[in-house]
Amino acid sequence: MREPSNGDPGGEQAKVTPPKTWAAGVPAVAHAVRYSLAETSARRTALNLLDINQTKGFDCPGCAWPDPAPGERHRNEYCENGAKHANDDATTRRVTPEFFRRHPVSELARSSDRWLNQQGRLTQPMVKRPGSDHYEPISWHDALGLIADELRAMDSPDEAVFYTSGRAGNESAFVLQLFARALGTNNLPDCSNLCHESSGAALYETLGTGKGNVSLLDIHHADLVLTLGQNPGSNHPRMLSALEETKRRGGRIVAVNPLPEAGLMRFKNPQKPRGIVGRGTNIADQFLQIRLGGDLALFQALNLLLLEAEEAAPGTVLDREFIDRCTSGFEEFAHHIRTTVSWPDVLAATGLTREQIEELRDRVLASERIIVCWAMGLTQHRHAVPTIRELVNFQLLRGNIGRPGSGVCPVRGHSNVQGDRTMGIWERMPQSFLDSLEREFSFTPPARHGLDTVNSIRAMLDDRVKVFLGLAGNFVRATPDSDLTEKALRRCRLTAHISTKLNRSHTVCGDTALILPTLGRSERDSRYGVEQFITVEDSMSQVHASSGRLEPASQHLLSEVAILSRLARRTLADRVPVPWEDFEADYGTVRDRIARVVPGFENFNSRVREPGGFTLPNPVNEGVFPTPTGKALFTVNRFDALSAPRGHLLLQTLRSHDQWNTVPYTTDDRYRGIHGSRRVVLVHPADLRALGLEDGSRVDVVSVWPDGTERRAEDFRLVSYPTTAGCAAAYYPEANVLVPLDSVADTSNTPTYKGIVVRLEPRSGDRVSGRAGAGVTGGQSPGSPPRSEDRTRRP
Ligand SMILES: Nc1nc2c(c(=O)[nH]1)N[C@H]1C(S)=C(S)[C@@H](COP(=O)(O)OP(=O)(O)OC[C@H]3O[C@@H](n4cnc5c(=O)[nH]c(N)nc54)[C@H](O)[C@@H]3O)O[C@H]1N2
Ligand SMILES: Nc1nc2c(c(=O)[nH]1)N[C@H]1C(S)=C(S)[C@@H](COP(=O)(O)OP(=O)(O)OC[C@H]3O[C@@H](n4cnc5c(=O)[nH]c(N)nc54)[C@H](O)[C@@H]3O)O[C@H]1N2
Ligand code: SF4
Ligand SMILES: [Mo]
Numbered sequence: 001m002r003e004p005s006n007g008d009p010g011g012e013q014a015k016v017t018p019p020k021t022w023a024a025g026v027p028a029v030a031h032a033v034r035y036s037l038a039e040t041s042a043r044r045t046a047l048n049l050l051d052i053n054q055t056k057g058f059d060c061p062g063c064a065w066p067d068p069a070p071g072e073r074h075r076n077e078y079c080e081n082g083a084k085h086a087n088d089d090a091t092t093r094r095v096t097p098e099f100f101r102r103h104p105v106s107e108l109a110r111s112s113d114r115w116l117n118q119q120g121r122l123t124q125p126m127v128k129r130p131g132s133d134h135y136e137p138i139s140w141h142d143a144l145g146l147i148a149d150e151l152r153a154m155d156s157p158d159e160a161v162f163y164t165s166g167r168a169g170n171e172s173a174f175v176l177q178l179f180a181r182a183l184g185t186n187n188l189p190d191c192s193n194l195c196h197e198s199s200g201a202a203l204y205e206t207l208g209t210g211k212g213n214v215s216l217l218d219i220h221h222a223d224l225v226l227t228l229g230q231n232p233g234s235n236h237p238r239m240l241s242a243l244e245e246t247k248r249r250g251g252r253i254v255a256v257n258p259l260p261e262a263g264l265m266r267f268k269n270p271q272k273p274r275g276i277v278g279r280g281t282n283i284a285d286q287f288l289q290i291r292l293g294g295d296l297a298l299f300q301a302l303n304l305l306l307l308e309a310e311e312a313a314p315g316t317v318l319d320r321e322f323i324d325r326c327t328s329g330f331e332e333f334a335h336h337i338r339t340t341v342s343w344p345d346v347l348a349a350t351g352l353t354r355e356q357i358e359e360l361r362d363r364v365l366a367s368e369r370i371i372v373c374w375a376m377g378l379t380q381h382r383h384a385v386p387t388i389r390e391l392v393n394f395q396l397l398r399g400n401i402g403r404p405g406s407g408v409c410p411v412r413g414h415s416n417v418q419g420d421r422t423m424g425i426w427e428r429m430p431q432s433f434l435d436s437l438e439r440e441f442s443f444t445p446p447a448r449h450g451l452d453t454v455n456s457i458r459a460m461l462d463d464r465v466k467v468f469l470g471l472a473g474n475f476v477r478a479t480p481d482s483d484l485t486e487k488a489l490r491r492c493r494l495t496a497h498i499s500t501k502l503n504r505s506h507t508v509c510g511d512t513a514l515i516l517p518t519l520g521r522s523e524r525d526s527r528y529g530v531e532q533f534i535t536v537e538d539s540m541s542q543v544h545a546s547s548g549r550l551e552p553a554s555q556h557l558l559s560e561v562a563i564l565s566r567l568a569r570r571t572l573a574d575r576v577p578v579p580w581e582d583f584e585a586d587y588g589t590v591r592d593r594i595a596r597v598v599p600g601f602e603n604f605n606s607r608v609r610e611p612g613g614f615t616l617p618n619p620v621n622e623g624v625f626p627t628p629t630g631k632a633l634f635t636v637n638r639f640d641a642l643s644a645p646r647g648h649l650l651l652q653t654l655r656s657h658d659q660w661n662t663v664p665y666t667t668d669d670r671y672r673g674i675h676g677s678r679r680v681v682l683v684h685p686a687d688l689r690a691l692g693l694e695d696g697s698r699v700d701v702v703s704v705w706p707d708g709t710e711r712r713a714e715d716f717r718l719v720s721y722p723t724t725a726g727c728a729a730a731y732y733p734e735a736n737v738l739v740p741l742d743s744v745a746d747t748s749n750t751p752t753y754k755g756i757v758v759r760l761e762p763r764s765g766d767r768v769s770g771r772a773g774a775g776v777t778g779g780q781s782p783g784s785p786p787r788s789e790d791r792t793r794r795p
Pocket of ligand 4: 191194195196412413414
């Protein structure tokens with residue numbers, strides 16, 4: 001595919017400076033304000049910033065990190081990136097019908113993600129009709145009528161998929177799933193399938209609930225916090241304030257990551273005077289620079305060391321009382337670990353030394369209360385689910401589940417991704433939820449599971465799915481195998497997107513394509529003269545209200561709830577007794593229904609009006625494990641690790657500091673010292689030497705897959721970088737073209753965005769020294785043969 005370059009083919013403009021060793025502080029604030037002012041007016045910027053994360057304001061549209069208790073909030077309770085995301089929404093630029101007259105779809109499809117986003121807010125419903133190369137204006141009535149007609153014309157309701165991205169609020173998510181199920185399908189793929197699905201799968205199986213069980217206070221009071229596979233300095237910046245507090249109280253932090261991310265090293269809190277003038281707080285007391293996919297091996301080794309320590313000093317290491325009372329499967333697990341963990345395998349898989357892992361054991365033994373936090377570095381691997389199950393084993397051994405200051409903390413991405421799932425956005429909601437829906441709405445929801453994101457793409461490719469509706473998000477850029485995914489979406493009869501901003505998915509059209517523009521978080525939402533609010537659930541299960549103050553970007557915008565309620569009414573008429581009109585007029589009526597359908601939401605409307613909202617109970621914290629046996633489950637996980645054949649590297653795809661998922665704001669990645677280009681691939685200097693490649697030269701990145709197919713991302717610039725040897729990195733979404741659709745995590749079906757085998761091919765005519773493509777050990781310890789049980793895609 002001719003990959004839109006986001007500004008810089010070949011990384012020609014790239015300037016590389018040494019990676020930063022600290023995050024946030026004054027430059028962060030300055031960057032946020034500069035970006036905001038470039039997008040919007042000083043007044044809108046100021047109004048907007050004052051409202052972020054305030055009890056009467058709007059929920060930050062950035063990540064799902066929770067807010068402190070209402071009494072403890074700062075007047076400026078946001079980070080640099082939260083401010084950027086909010087003001088990217090509040091931009092004063094507009095995409096008008098005139099814009100679409102000037103730019104045919106074929107031209108927009110050649111534009112970069114960044115340029116499309118920069119055009120501003122969508123203002124009117126638009127349609128691209130079959131055979132046309134232009135979007136043209138259409139009334140809401142006709143737009144929704146077109147979709148309703150297509151949905152009614154399907155041979156089966158399963159020919160439609162409804163994709164949700166985690167910025168959608170609870171109310172619109174609830175209405176969407178209700179509509180889909182009333183229509184007769186569970187085809188509700190979401191961005192969670194690409195994100196924390198592996199966490200949900202592992203936690204659900206072992207603890208009986210798919211969510212984390214810690215609060216901000218727990219983090220503050222932990223003796224030890226492990227953070228694995230996440231880059232909080234860029235992606236959850238206010239988490240650093242929480243970790244700073246942990247440290248202030250004497251707790252310790254261990255960071256596990258192939259990259260020495262700035263935020264993991266040192267933090268200058270912009271909300272505190274010493275954060276502005278001082279050196280800041282050292283964050284990681286121990287940094288383990290692990291190989292990609294090595295975390296399962298790390299936890300297995302750690303668990304072995306704990307079992308051995310218990311044998312040496314019985315009764316001092318494990319929480320036997322907790323294990324006996326609350327768990328099952330300990331003996332099988334312990335036997336498996338004792339008999340299978342092999343140090344040579346562990347060291348090859350992790351790239352760490354035994355001493356480093358023993359140091360971590362000693363930290364664990366010295367800590368009463370331990371929390372494990374993680375994000376995409378754990379979830380987006382083939383063996384993500386076993387890795388997270390093994391992390392749960394680790395926490396169960398010392399009773400670190402359900403006690404204050406301890407627990408598991410999957411750090412969620414999108415601001416309401418957890419809430420959307422709670423509301424029923426899942427292709428496989430439990431039968432109990434479907435039964436509740438049936439009781440409340442007097443229709444029988446379909447019981448057969450629907451399609452997740454990867455399976456939706458497969459179904460489009462073989463014409464089993466013909467209608468795509470997206471509630472927020474950017475489907476073709478978020479998903480793997482970009483060429484194939486685009487082909488899939490183009491096969492649809494109709495594609496429609498409920499969006500705030502233009503993105504590439506709008507340019508990859510079905511026969512008929514619709515853009516349905518909607519309100520952003522920071523905008524006033526008034527229905528028939530009554531101010532509405534929406535609700536969201538953060539990563540720590542706090543549910544609270546969100547309402548914006550800014551004037552809507554255009555008078556033609558409808559809220560997500562209004563669009564979906566109208567569409568449902570047009571499609572289903574009175575096939576089901578659902579008061580869609582009431583839903584649209586008053587979101588409180590949606591919340592009344594949620595209160596009766598979703599456990600934990602009793603008296604939703606009154607409780608959510610309390611400042612700061614309310615926290616959903618987590619049974620685990622009451623000592624209840626809702627698994628089939630009523631106990632937390634120790635699991636047996638087969639050792640697995642990634643490796644690459646000689647001459648190849650493992651590649652992870654990740655976010656820069658200056659992007660929101662599929663949308664790059666600039667071409668800089670300040671903390672990593674990359675400026676002016678995103679078409680870069682970060683490679684360890686030893687790997688460059690072994691491959692005979694030169695820092696700064698241009699390459700094609702080619703991924704290889706066992707079926708013999710290859711995928712190519714053209715014209716990237718090599719950047720010598722202190723990543724783990726054998727483990728390269730490139731930016732998402734530019735590198736998504738390299739991820740095969742079939743390369744997914746076991747059980748969760750999440751694409752393996754963090755573990756792809758690649759080789760680097762010098763661009764012809766470019767400078768290379770020596771023997772290109774020879775000599776790299778694939779990042780295993782030098783000379784070790786490929787592992788026999790390795791199922792990594794070998795060429
Ligand atoms: N500014 C900003 N904030 C965001 C987002 C954004 O795009 N921009 N996106 C939001 C969303 S949806 C999400 S899901 C989160 C994502 O938050 P992160 O998970 O922090 O995001 P990634 O950029 O994917 O970074 C993955 C991190 O894991 C490390 N890693 C990769 N593979 C491994 C591994 O095998 N083991 C270990 N131990 N580490 C590994 C990488 O080096 C990197 O530091 O952020 C949310 N917040
Ligand atoms: N290679 C690779 N791929 C990845 C990942 C990775 O780490 N590597 N990460 C994955 C992860 S964790 C995730 S979560 C997905 C993200 O995938 P998505 O959630 O699908 O993508 P986003 O980029 O967040 O979507 C941005 C679009 O959402 C729309 N939008 C923004 N705000 C609103 C709103 O308030 N309402 C509505 N209706 N629309 C709005 C705008 O039109 C904007 O263009 O990507 C996944 N893809
Ligand atoms: S940490 Fe996340 S939720 Fe908090 S202000 Fe920053 S982006 Fe927004
Ligand atoms: Mo995510």
